[in-house]
Amino acid sequence: xxxxxxxxxxxxxxxxxxxxxxxxxxxxxxxxxxxxxxxxxxxxxxxxxxxxxxxxxxxxxxxxxxxxxxxxxxxxxxxxxxxxxxxxxxxxxxxxxxxxxxxxxxxxxxxxxxxxxxxxxxxxxxxxxxxxxxxxxxxxxx
Amino acid sequence: xxxxxxxxxxxxxxxxxxxxxxxxxxxxxxxxxxxxxxxxxxxxxxxxxxxxxxxxxxxxxxxxxxxxxxxxxxxxxxxxxxxxxxxxxxxxxxxxxxxxxxxxxxxxxxxxxxxxxxxxxxxxxxxxxxxxxxxxxxxxxx
DNA sequence: TTATTTAGTTATCAAAACATAACTAAAGGA
DNA sequence: TCCTTTAGTTATGTTTTGATAACTAAATAA
Numbered sequence: 001x002x003x004x005x006x007x008x009x010x011x012x013x014x015x016x017x018x019x020x021x022x023x024x025x026x027x028x029x030x031x032x033x034x035x036x037x038x039x040x041x042x043x044x045x046x047x048x049x050x051x052x053x054x055x056x057x058x059x060x061x062x063x064x065x066x067x068x069x070x071x072x073x074x075x076x077x078x079x080x081x082x083x084x085x086x087x088x089x090x091x092x093x094x095x096x097x098x099x100x101x102x103x104x105x106x107x108x109x110x111x112x113x114x115x116x117x118x119x120x121x122x123x124x125x126x127x128x129x130x131x132x133x134x135x136x137x138x139x140x141x142x
Numbered sequence: 143x144x145x146x147x148x149x150x151x152x153x154x155x156x157x158x159x160x161x162x163x164x165x166x167x168x169x170x171x172x173x174x175x176x177x178x179x180x181x182x183x184x185x186x187x188x189x190x191x192x193x194x195x196x197x198x199x200x201x202x203x204x205x206x207x208x209x210x211x212x213x214x215x216x217x218x219x220x221x222x223x224x225x226x227x228x229x230x231x232x233x234x235x236x237x238x239x240x241x242x243x244x245x246x247x248x249x250x251x252x253x254x255x256x257x258x259x260x261x262x263x264x265x266x267x268x269x270x271x272x273x274x275x276x277x278x279x280x281x282x283x284x
Numbered sequence: 285t286t287a288t289t290t291a292g293t294t295a296t297c298a299a300a301a302c303a304t305a306a307c308t309a310a311a312g313g314a
Numbered sequence: 315t316c317c318t319t320t321a322g323t324t325a326t327g328t329t330t331t332g333a334t335a336a337c338t339a340a341a342t343a344a
Contacts, residue, residue: 010256011184012188013275014163020282035301046153051321051322060164067323071324089322118281121281133152135270136271140271176331206292211331232292
């Protein structure tokens with residue numbers, strides 16, 4: 001059946017994405033932060049600012065663990081917490097200047113690997129890649 | 143610049159894929175195996191048979207760790223090892239019947255979640271999804 | 285035949301990640 | 315007011331994962 005095939009394609013696709021992300025990212029993260037800590041910084045850099053709960057949900061963690069990792073990042077001066085004036089239970093997490101620098105450095109390594117990967121593609125193919133990323137993110141990966 | 147935008151889209155896309163995979167997969171893995179062990183079974187189920195070295199490379203592990211996880215999976219009777227008759231250093235890893243059952247069960251949970259996710263898409267959009275998956279896997283995720 | 289390389293294993297240790305319980309403090313409702 | 319819910323924290327223990335060194339055994343090249 002058609003949907004079965006599509007499902008298999010989906011499984012194989014996500015496995016490839018995982019492998020590729022791992023390869024393209026490896027070595028870009030500085031060794032003084034852990035993998036989850038890097039993921040948090042990356043996430044926050046994409047959609048700043050976020051609350052701990054939102055980070056928790058996006059990265060599928062548990063609040064105690066999220067809280068601890070945020071504390072560690074905060075102790076390393078890589079993020080900054082600000083309280084919501086309207087609801088003082090909430091806080092917003094943003095990157096500190098040092099955190100921004102860290103992500104900038106990491107992204108520049110990753111971006112150069114990404115460039116290598118797309119360098120042989122034609123203008124047309126690049127546009128198709130662009131559209132496919134948009135389309136899948138919207139329709140399948142929300 | 144155009145490529146910069148594409149890169150940002152790539153980062154955001156891969157983050158979404160990770161979140162979605164995690165959500166769609168959560169609870170599908172039985173609790174008696176670990177995450178990497180599940181990943182190994184999933185991988186082997188996609189491209190059976192594989193050598194330990196190949197598994198090692200795909201999942202970006204180190205040989206000692208791959209070897210340990212394969213031993214544990216083997217002890218749980220979820221995989222089977224067969225020696226290459228032409229090169230007796232090599233071995234091929236395949237799923238045992240129990241391993242196949244495990245993956246079948248997990249996939250049926252994941253597949254039903256996948257169905258929920260694509261159910262509101264039209265025939266046309268489904269075809270576009272199919273093509274986009276093919277295209278990106280080939281051009282970007284190798 | 286004697287290196288050398290390849291494929292995989294065993295042992296051990298450390299770090300990262302995960303899970304649970306018990307907690308504070310603010311907000312919102314009855 | 316009191317109760318409940320929401321947002322986040324602290325403490326603690328366990329499991330998973332990762333890293334390194336030292337190893338076997340087969341294949342291959344010199």
